[in-house]
Amino acid sequence: xxxxxxxxxxxxxxxxxxxxxxxxxxxxxQQAVRRSLQSRSIxxxxxxxxxxxxxxxxGEPSFRRAEGGITDHVLPGNRAFVEGDIIPRPPxxxxxxxxxxxxxxxxxxxxxxxxxxxxxxxxxxxLELPELAKRRLSETEEMSPVRAxxxxxxxxxxxxxxxxxxxxxxxxxxxxxxxxxxxEALQRQIDECENEETRLLLEAELKSxxxxxxxxxxxxxxDVRYRRFDNEPKPVAKAVMFCxxxxxxxxxxxxxxxxxxxxxxxxxxxSQRYEKxxxxxxxxxxxxxxxxxxxxxxxQATGGTLVSSALAAMRSIIAxxxxxxxxxxxxAQASDGDNSYRDEAPTGHLLKHEILxxxxxxxxxxVDEEGGDSLASNSPLWRLYESIRPSAATLAMRKVCRxxxxxxxxxxxxxxxxxxxxxxx
Amino acid sequence: xxxAAMQKDRLxxxxxxxxxxxxxxxxxxxxxxxxxxxxxxxxxxxxxxxxAEQMLDAYSSTGMPLxxxxxxxGKHFAHHEAFYRRGMRDLAYEIVINSSPCISYLxxxxxxxxxxxxxxxxxxGHNHFFKNNYLFKLWTDAEGILDYLDxxxxxxxxxxxxxxxxxxxxxxxxAHALMSHGVHRYAGKTRLDLRQExxxxxxxxxxxxxxxxxxxxxxxxxxxxxxxxVDLERRRAALGLPQxxxxxxLEKSSPRLQPWQREILRIxxxxxxxxxxxxxxxxMNEGTATYVHYQIMERLHDRGQISDGNYFEFLKxxxxxxxxxxxxxxRFSGFNPYALGFAMMQxxxxxxxxxTDEDREWFPDIAGxxxxxxxxxxxxxxxxxxSFISQFLSPHLIRKWRLFQLYDDPQMSxxxxxxxxxxxxxxxxxxxxxxxxxxxxxxxxxxxxxDVDLAGDRRLLLQHRAPNDWVLEDSETRQVLQHLADLWGYxxxxxEIDGAExxxxxxxxxxxxxxxxxxxxx
Numbered sequence: 001x002x003x004x005x006x007x008x009x010x011x012x013x014x015x016x017x018x019x020x021x022x023x024x025x026x027x028x029x030q031q032a033v034r035r036s037l038q039s040r041s042i043x044x045x046x047x048x049x050x051x052x053x054x055x056x057x058x059g060e061p062s063f064r065r066a067e068g069g070i071t072d073h074v075l076p077g078n079r080a081f082v083e084g085d086i087i088p089r090p091p092x093x094x095x096x097x098x099x100x101x102x103x104x105x106x107x108x109x110x111x112x113x114x115x116x117x118x119x120x121x122x123x124x125x126x127l128e129l130p131e132l133a134k135r136r137l138s139e140t141e142e143m144s145p146v147r148a149x150x151x152x153x154x155x156x157x158x159x160x161x162x163x164x165x166x167x168x169x170x171x172x173x174x175x176x177x178x179x180x181x182x183x184e185a186l187q188r189q190i191d192e193c194e195n196e197e198t199r200l201l202l203e204a205e206l207k208s209x210x211x212x213x214x215x216x217x218x219x220x221x222x223d224v225r226y227r228r229f230d231n232e233p234k235p236v237a238k239a240v241m242f243c244x245x246x247x248x249x250x251x252x253x254x255x256x257x258x259x260x261x262x263x264x265x266x267x268x269x270x271s272q273r274y275e276k277x278x279x280x281x282x283x284x285x286x287x288x289x290x291x292x293x294x295x296x297x298x299x300q301a302t303g304g305t306l307v308s309s310a311l312a313a314m315r316s317i318i319a320x321x322x323x324x325x326x327x328x329x330x331x332a333q334a335s336d337g338d339n340s341y342r343d344e345a346p347t348g349h350l351l352k353h354e355i356l357x358x359x360x361x362x363x364x365x366x367v368d369e370e371g372g373d374s375l376a377s378n379s380p381l382w383r384l385y386e387s388i389r390p391s392a393a394t395l396a397m398r399k400v401c402r403x404x405x406x407x408x409x410x411x412x413x414x415x416x417x418x419x420x421x422x423x424x425x
Numbered sequence: 426x427x428x429a430a431m432q433k434d435r436l437x438x439x440x441x442x443x444x445x446x447x448x449x450x451x452x453x454x455x456x457x458x459x460x461x462x463x464x465x466x467x468x469x470x471x472x473x474x475x476x477a478e479q480m481l482d483a484y485s486s487t488g489m490p491l492x493x494x495x496x497x498x499g500k501h502f503a504h505h506e507a508f509y510r511r512g513m514r515d516l517a518y519e520i521v522i523n524s525s526p527c528i529s530y531l532x533x534x535x536x537x538x539x540x541x542x543x544x545x546x547x548x549x550g551h552n553h554f555f556k557n558n559y560l561f562k563l564w565t566d567a568e569g570i571l572d573y574l575d576x577x578x579x580x581x582x583x584x585x586x587x588x589x590x591x592x593x594x595x596x597x598x599x600a601h602a603l604m605s606h607g608v609h610r611y612a613g614k615t616r617l618d619l620r621q622e623x624x625x626x627x628x629x630x631x632x633x634x635x636x637x638x639x640x641x642x643x644x645x646x647x648x649x650x651x652x653x654x655v656d657l658e659r660r661r662a663a664l665g666l667p668q669x670x671x672x673x674x675l676e677k678s679s680p681r682l683q684p685w686q687r688e689i690l691r692i693x694x695x696x697x698x699x700x701x702x703x704x705x706x707x708x709m710n711e712g713t714a715t716y717v718h719y720q721i722m723e724r725l726h727d728r729g730q731i732s733d734g735n736y737f738e739f740l741k742x743x744x745x746x747x748x749x750x751x752x753x754x755x756r757f758s759g760f761n762p763y764a765l766g767f768a769m770m771q772x773x774x775x776x777x778x779x780x781t782d783e784d785r786e787w788f789p790d791i792a793g794x795x796x797x798x799x800x801x802x803x804x805x806x807x808x809x810x811x812s813f814i815s816q817f818l819s820p821h822l823i824r825k826w827r828l829f830q831l832y833d834d835p836q837m838s839x840x841x842x843x844x845x846x847x848x849x850x851x852x853x854x855x856x857x858x859x860x861x862x863x864x865x866x867x868x869x870x871x872x873x874x875x876d877v878d879l880a881g882d883r884r885l886l887l888q889h890r891a892p893n894d895w896v897l898e899d900s901e902t903r904q905v906l907q908h909l910a911d912l913w914g915y916x917x918x919x920x921e922i923d924g925a926e927x928x929x930x931x932x933x934x935x936x937x938x939x940x941x942x943x944x945x946x947x
Contacts, residue, residue, distance in 0.1 A: 021499030061904035069894035077751020
């Protein structure tokens with residue numbers, strides 16, 4: 001009898017099967033993940049969690065009998081029946097055999113738990129920053145190690161056993177290091193030898209051989225070689241995302257919630273997908289300020305509306321910190337579309353001549369009350385941007401009224417595009 | 426040494442903790458009883474200690490330690506895991522594999538008592554059954570199965586590399602859909618060798634010469650069969666029709682399959698065949714294992730190798746295992762194979778050792794034979810569920826369990842008829858019906874390939890025998906037929922035929938255009 005402890009075996013034996021299953025169920029999982037986004041707060045959603053899938057398309061069909069037909073079955077525990085009794089059928093339940101429990105159990109409401117990684121990869125699948133074009137080397141470089149031959153010094157983990165033993169063998173052959181077999185043979189000769197004289201001779205030979213063996217080591221420090229790596233700088237695409245949010249008095253709680261949800265998705269997407277993306281948060285009333293993430297999402301502020309202030313702030317931050325020749329610049333602006341009348345001309349000018357030429361992509365989200373029409377808008381800002389759009393291909397506009405529209409709009413703005421086609425309003 | 430100390434010395438373990446030497450001791454003690462006293466004959470044992478996650482792994486790949494990759498196993502895993510996590514379902518205490526050496530998995534969470542129970546149950550009960558039951562001997566190769574699965578796994582992985590995961594997955598999906606109809610139900614006839622054939626031919630000739638009578642020539646013969654009939658017959662013979670092993674037929678005769686696809690069908694077919702005996706012996710297999718563990722545990726306790734406390738722990742889980750709720754109980758979900766099997770084994774023990782007059786009348790062969798283990802070993806070797814129940818379900822047990830039979834005809838608007846109960850008139854009927862419910866030849870839909878239109882559009886014709894209005898489930902049947910058509914490469918038609926040879930329903934499927942790497946027609 002053998003006892004084997006399998007507990008230490010590598011875990012995740014069925015991981016591959018699980019991934020195949022998820023790939024197969026991709027559409028359904030995506031639907032489920034998006035559904036779960038609406039019902040939960042976004043922070044909760046990030047932890048992964050249980051999703052429930054419809055079984056369609058993932059069933060494993062086989063030839064099975066349908067319910068019904070004439071059936072006979074034996075049951076235990078008869079109390080009062082005698083032969084010939086007729087039992088009325090239970091109401092509501094069609095004719096046929098009693099449902100066999102344990103057979104279809106849970107098949108239609110198929111629920112299971114996704115890990116955080118799986119959840120995010122499904123959630124962020126097929127999203128990307130458009131036009132991530134400017135790649136160049138900069139001073140804070142990412143290095144990647146590249147194989148560069150062998151060296152005589154290095155860390156033990158880089159020891160090249162192959163090369164070392166080859167060199168050692170070459171040296172042993174060149175210096176004629178005696179083989180153990182030779183010595184054994186000689187020893188045997190000595191043992192069998194009866195002639196005293198030859199024996200002495202042989203012993204002398206053996207002595208010289210053993211000394212030689214001692215002098216010529218099997219592996220000499222000279223033989224040791226290490227794999228050598230050189231660090232090569234890797235070009236990276238640097239990108240910055242400007243998040244511009246209107247927090248003026250005209251924005252209702254609902255609108256702010258919509259805008260924040262949008263930015264949370266954006267933040268999540270960028271921080272999970274791109275290691276090298278800077279995010280700049282700017283909120284504005286009649287004046288704009290750069291804030292940190294927490295203030296941006298959870299801070300309270302209110303006031304009038306001057307959209308140009310935010311654009312001006314963005315322009316000065318770009319000038320100070322993000323050289324447009326090196327950085328891919330993106331912006332996402334959320335607003336209820338209100339702007340003071342006298343600000344219209346400066347805003348238009350700033351956007352058209354100073355901001356848009358620097359940007360790879362500028363997304364404008366207009367948020368409205370729950371009952372609004374998410375297809376059309378008549379706000380001053382929308383009209384202004386609409387007039388700029390024909391001359392600026394990098395400007396995309398969307399309107400959102402309800403929570404459940406956030407994800408589709410977000411997805412639409414940032415989905416992978418095959419060529420240069422831009423999101424159209 | 427005091428008596429208490431001596432007693433303590435004899436114990437296999439104390440409390441709930443165990444380590445590997447405890448397992449060894451437990452196994453040796455069980456083996457002594459199983460081989461020495463019960464006369465069991467087992468494959469060498471291999472006991473593997475695993476975690477809950479590994480148990481879930483094993484669940485999802487049909488219990489085998491290695492298996493090829495397929496998404497459906499991932500689905501089962503996710504399914505079981507979700508149930509397990511929410512605490513809705515406990516994991517099995519053990520899984521045992523019909524292989525040599527016989528592998529039993531023990532969960533690390535089990536207490537020492539549970540490990541003893543599991544070793545007695547799986548490593549000796551199931552093990553003996555696997556090695557000795559005629560179905561397993563006929564259909565499974567315990568020595569070869571693990572090597573074969575290893576081959577299957579690497580073969581399918583190689584196919585995936587060469588022909589793409591999608592193509593392999595599609596083939597496997599189709600094969601899995603037909604898996605339930607990919608087994609040989611009867612042992613094939615053995616191929617005669619040529620010399621024997623010749624001898625037989627000579628014998629026939631001699632017989633004909635002996636019996637020659639010219640008078641026969643004058644007897645008017647019946648209608649000459651027309652050419653179409655002869656043609657049909659010849660075609661059927663050439664293709665080996667009718668054929669109920671759909672996978673076998675496709676593997677051998679489908680015109681459009683690639684060699685690797687045939688091999689995959691063959692692998693799925695072999696796996697299905699390997700599990701075929703288990704489907705036919707649920708009650709017997711579990712009954713045997715439960716009876717054996719009960720015997721072993723009882724004797725271990727008698728010898729003082731298990732303390733009273735641990736014995737009570739065993740009794741508690743044993744009672745849970747063999748619990749059979751009655752039909753009106755909320756927990757009722759059909760017969761519990763452990764309960765039915767164990768009750769029948771114990772009943773047979775009673776009949777052998779202490780029969781009543783009724784038993785002597787019903788079971789003259791075994792009543793009062795005196796050695797229950799000898800009788801049981803014979804039964805375990807030679808029966809499957811259906812024959813076992815129809816032979817050995819005694820009136821005593823039918824009364825004890827108060828079995829009754831219902832006849833449910835949807836046409837009968839008054840309700841369901843109680844057609845037999847546990848009385849003199851009912852015993853035989855109840856027993857026959859219960860046995861029938863365990864006959865997979867009766868409960869599984871019977872589907873045969875009956876004809877191929879070779880001269881025309883190569884349409885494959887299948888028939889489903891549907892007595893008692895047992896038609897197939899519509900949407901699933903369509904999906905399976907689709908898979909079948911994809912494998913066959915041409916149209917497929919399935920007719921459902923009722924008891925009066927009338928076609929009640931027809932399903933048709935056309936093959937999907939599969940354009941894949943390596944397809945001859947792509």
